[in-house]
Amino acid sequence: MTALADPDTALAVFAGERARLRALAYRLLGSVAEAEDALQDAWLRWSAVAPGSVGSAPAFLTTLVTRLALDRLRSARVARERYYGLWLPEPEVADWDDGAEDGPEDGAGSESVPLAMLLLLERLAPDQRAVFVLREAMDLDYAEIAGMLGKSVEACRQIMRRARARMAEPSAAMADPDAGRRLAAAFAEASVRRDYAAIVALLSDDAQWLSDGGGMVRTAVKPLFGADRIARFLIGVQRKRAVSFRFVPVRVNGGPGLLAELGGSSFRSVLAFDVADGRILRVYQVANPQKLERVRSF
Numbered sequence: 001m002t003a004l005a006d007p008d009t010a011l012a013v014f015a016g017e018r019a020r021l022r023a024l025a026y027r028l029l030g031s032v033a034e035a036e037d038a039l040q041d042a043w044l045r046w047s048a049v050a051p052g053s054v055g056s057a058p059a060f061l062t063t064l065v066t067r068l069a070l071d072r073l074r075s076a077r078v079a080r081e082r083y084y085g086l087w088l089p090e091p092e093v094a095d096w097d098d099g100a101e102d103g104p105e106d107g108a109g110s111e112s113v114p115l116a117m118l119l120l121l122e123r124l125a126p127d128q129r130a131v132f133v134l135r136e137a138m139d140l141d142y143a144e145i146a147g148m149l150g151k152s153v154e155a156c157r158q159i160m161r162r163a164r165a166r167m168a169e170p171s172a173a174m175a176d177p178d179a180g181r182r183l184a185a186a187f188a189e190a191s192v193r194r195d196y197a198a199i200v201a202l203l204s205d206d207a208q209w210l211s212d213g214g215g216m217v218r219t220a221v222k223p224l225f226g227a228d229r230i231a232r233f234l235i236g237v238q239r240k241r242a243v244s245f246r247f248v249p250v251r252v253n254g255g256p257g258l259l260a261e262l263g264g265s266s267f268r269s270v271l272a273f274d275v276a277d278g279r280i281l282r283v284y285q286v287a288n289p290q291k292l293e294r295v296r297s298f
Contacts, residue, residue, distance in 0.1 A: 010047050013057050020058075020138075021065045023113075027133045028069040030089035030118045032294055034076065038068045062138070063148040066130055073126045080122075084215030086223065088284055089118040090291040091270045093259065094251045096181065112254040113137075115272050115284050120167050128163040131156050180256035180275045181249065187273075187280060188247035188258055194235045203227035204279045214288030217267060230283070237262070247271075259295070260285075270295060 021042065025035035042065050054060045080087045092113075121129055127149065134145045142160075146153045183202060190198035209230045213219035224230050238244050243263025250257050252272035261268045269287035273280050286292065 010049070014043055014046055014061070017058055017061050021061055024062065024133065024138060025065055025069050026092070027113055027118070027121070027137050028066070028129060029073055029076065030122065031076070031291075032090045032092065033290075034072050035069075038065060038072055041068050059144070059148075062134075062140075066134065066148055070126050070130055073129065077126070084213075085219070085221040086210055086212050087122075088210060088212035088286050088291075089115055089122075091115065091252050091257070091272060091284075091286050091295070092254075093257065093270055093295045096249055096251055114255055114274070115253050116274050116282070118253075123166045124163050127151075128159055128166070131159045132163040132167070135160055177256070179278070180273065183275055183278070183280060184256035184258055184271075184273055185249060187283075188245075188249070191234050191238075192244055192247065194238060194244075196231050196235060199231035199234060200227040202280055203230060204276075204281050207280055208282045209233065209285065210282060211285040212288050212291070214290065216289055217287050219269075219285060219287050268292065 018039065022035055022039055025038045026032065029035050029038065042061065045064060046061065049060075121132070124132060130149060131145055134140045134148065135142070140148075142153045142156045145151075146156045149156065151159075187199065187202050190202060205227055206225065207227050207230055209220060209224035211219035211221070211223075213221075220233060224233055234245075241262065246261045246263075248259040250259050250270070252270055256273045256275065258271040259268065260271055267287070269285050270292065272284040272286075274282040274284075
């Protein structure tokens with residue numbers, strides 16, 4: 001049994017599990033803010049647990065955070081269906097000088113989940129997402145998952161099969177980190193120079209630009225398809241506003257990214273890239289200010 005003789009002991013146990021629990025909540029919710037809120041709720045409930053009543057603290061806390069996150073996810077899905085424009089996950093941003101193995105702020109390591117994977121997870125129903133994350137990311141067996149979700153082992157296996165079928169689209173190949181960083185830097189330089197040919201050369205022919213402004217700032221509401229259209233969009237924004245972008249290289253969810261500011265305006269966004277075969281496949285632009293509140297300037 002896990003003894004919780006005093007508040008200090010409860011805090012120490014929770015602190016030891018916090019990074020893992022945060023990573024779990026972020027994978028389930030796709031939002032840093034909602035993941036932090038789920039952890040706060042979990043801590044309040046954990047601190048009220050009677051001493052000696054818990055057999056395994058990690059299992060208890062994993063179950064608690066999963067159920068709290070599922071409750072939030074079910075509510076969030078309704079809001080995301082009504083979201084203005086394209087909804088993108090809230091990014092995890094870190095300085096490139098930080099160690100790749102370190103997570104933002106508290107070493108959670110959740111930045112290692114590519115935005116492409118989080119978007120694929122959005123296809124899943126809440127129970128499917130929970131089973132998939134617990135099995136694939138947390139490496140739990142079906143008996144443990146069944147106990148946490150209050151389902152049978154066979155039901156969890158069936159849910160996992162359906163989840164894998166919906167996740168069947170191949171994800172972008174993971175590029176060498178240095179190669180991805182160089183591509184992002186070249187993309188930034190070409191964009192600032194407004195060099196159409198250079199931008200097109202860096203993008204895959206069927207590249208996509210996906211923007212999330214949440215209706216709060218002006219972005220491309222619908223996805224942009226093709227290197228030509230993306231290049232013209234980047235150049236056109238700067239010409240229309242008579243200002244240039246300023247880019248700072250950062251790590252976004254463990255991969256290449258840029259913090260972008262447009263001239264001296266208050267507009268800023270985070271760009272993340274899917275890279276394969278030496279070219280950029282997708283650019284994710286997160287510009288909703290509410291999703292950038294935790295992104296510091298570099």
